[in-house]
Amino acid sequence: MIVMNKLRLFLFISVVALASCKKDNYDGPDSGLSGKFVDEATNELVQMDIIRGTRIEFVEHGYANPQNQYMILKNDGTYANTLMFANTYTIRISEPNFIPIAEQELVIKGQTTLDFKVTPYIRVKDVNIVKNGNKVVATFKIQQNVINNVQKIGLYAHSDSRVGEPMRLVAAEQQINAVTNPATVYTLEIDLPSNSTQLKPGNDYYFRVGALIGVGGSKPNYAAAVKISI
């Protein structure tokens, strides 16, 4: 009897409390945005960082004081967010590694594609990374597409393929702080014995060359990572 009463009481409360509820009639996040960043001149993908790299900033319309939302990019310059609400968005890219482009409004409905044609601040070219005795040596040229100084160049190593300036076990960097000549061949090397706790002999590591332009808030440009067994 007591159990019955409790149950009845519970049902009663439920009915009263839920009386005003209605299943909401909004669609779920069934849309998405994906695409790639392509170098306008070469049609190659623009290399990115997965952490602390260029991000896509998007603002959903229809709300007062909306918060900015961010998408990170893959190292190879592609991106995808497959769970977004269908709506109109403002898409902008702040603090990138290419010459800034204008923000745009975009209607996202279903899986939408948006590619960006950009000019990277720096093209890292003619990259050659090899293991040479006790060293990993990288040679490369850099071609800058703005007049600012090149701040630094670097050779970065990590056990993960998404290696870069923000994600590295070991770095060999050189401060440049000058306008560079596209014909200059730069050489950077990582000495393996003196980094033996980080780069353990017998393992595979990824090496990637990058260069950072002296524009406030900008992110480094890269060539693709190379896997080397040491």
Place this chain on the structure above:
Amino acid sequence: MKLNHIKYIVLAAGLSFAGCKRVLNLQPTDKLTADAIFGDPQGVKVFMANLYYQLPVEDFTYFRGGFNQNGGDPNNGGFAPAMETDEAAHSEFGDFVGDNDFQWWDQGYKLIRDVNLLIDYIPTLKIRDDEKAALVGESAFIKAFAYFALAKRYGGVPLMKQSQVFDGDPEKLKVPRSTEKQTWDYVMELCDQAIANLSATKNARRATRWTAYALKSRAALHAASVAKFGNRITMTGDAATQKLVGMDAADANGYYQACIAASQAIINGGYSLFKPSPANPTEAAENYRSIFMDPNVATNDEVIMIKGFALRGANLGHNYDIWYTPAQLANGWPHPGRMNPTLDLVDQYESYATPGQASPVNTRVDGNVTDYNGFNSATNYIRFNTPNEIFANKDARLWGTAVLPSTTLKGVPIIIQAGYVKPDGNAVIRTKDQITIGGTTYYTYGAPDVSMYSGFDTYGGNNTRTGFSFKKLVSNAPVINGWNNSTSDWAEFRFAEVLLNMAEAVVESGQGDVAAATKALNDVRKRAGHTTNITLTSENVQRERRVELAFENKRFWDLIRRREFHTEFNNRFLHSLLPLQDLRALPDIKYIFVRVNVPNTNTKTFQPRSYYRFIPGIGSNGLVQNPQY
């Protein structure tokens, strides 16, 4: 059955009549009205005590979760603000600066509203005019303190100069952010108001003219640094273009000037360093430490303001002793030893042999202090006779701040050893092991049982992994097992900081009296047992700040205001010093030391957006968010 029907009826009635007017019109009997509190000077006193409690003092109870983290559930693993800088590593955690750390938004505006309510009532109070002036000054001081805490976190913030009145339209209550410059100028203005109205009689427990000067000295230095070093980073976005974050370099000198003037006023006002001329470094180390064990010993000279921790067990005690006392002295508390001063900090302390420069701990015959790859049997390490001989000539403040291997705390030698090198040259490091040679047994951790040492064993996360344990802010009394049992008081403003503020303002701005600033710098060093004066340079002042103010929660803001965080922490490892017994030297007892990255940690990187905290609740308050959030 009938009873049940009645129950339904009552319940239904309760639910459906909830909106009745009469019920809500009753005056609550568990709340006091403003008139009841402010109508009585005693009520004002009680109200004031509460305002002081809310002050954003970065004390023993300040953690990443914010202020007064001793009520409710104080268990945050002992992760101290110092561990988000290069001062210390946690014995277990590897965390770094997170977006939610050190937020103080809602609480800040709550305090400001409370002060504004008091300010509204001051003219109506039936008290003497001098008492009114004191209240005006005290209110301005509290408000200045609050806006300083907001400005250094968020940049420019909404300035609530008067209390707001709600007339049913919430839109009218929304105040946009002022620029960062306007915000700092308001802090300066409030400090001046406090200085003009407060008494010149020293009192470490309530705001005085001197406390207000000390606040101004600290705040002006922060503002000046943000202006001067702002160009070390680039902020983009609306907040930056509207100048809600960042200031022009041209604004720096005005704030430096304000810092110099405020500091000079305190110097002229009869404050001095506690025991300024020690006979020797040993005495200097004890003098230094005694200020922090009980700041009340120095309220006549050095300590300008104290926040008291009076009641054990309640919200008025703190947890530094249980968290940070070395493992051997845990007294039954299960999680001691969490503050591990880094080798990076230890390196900063000068040697008396080489005044005026950092003295990195040299472990090797070849003098290499940058190899962190670990023990190598082929390397020629310097052999020492004791586990702390290597620090022999180091600044007294190191000895007063950190527990060095085999030094004594509360009468107990604190054993910190990372391993040994066997006679065959193979090392056993950070592994529990023992070896018997010639009838004597040697232990990797320096003693046979986990209760007998304080270093490197990962047991319970209770042992240091940097080679140093913590001394400066822990008491000499036995640890009491339980929450909030420490009642040592916190020195919020010290004369030593004021001297270093002035030295920095003079050297960074080129304004003011260089001779006086040089004397200020060297007075602080002299109290630490130094006998050679050094010149006033930016580098000397910063090193002095790091060692003098270590663990007083200043380093985090120094890195922020000077915009050094992102360059100091770019994929950075913090470092440890491994003391090893070298059994190759038997029968002689010898120790060697190895510089390594802190074991089981990853690199730390500071993101430039973290120079400002994000502003909570943008969706409803409509404020411009800080960059990159």
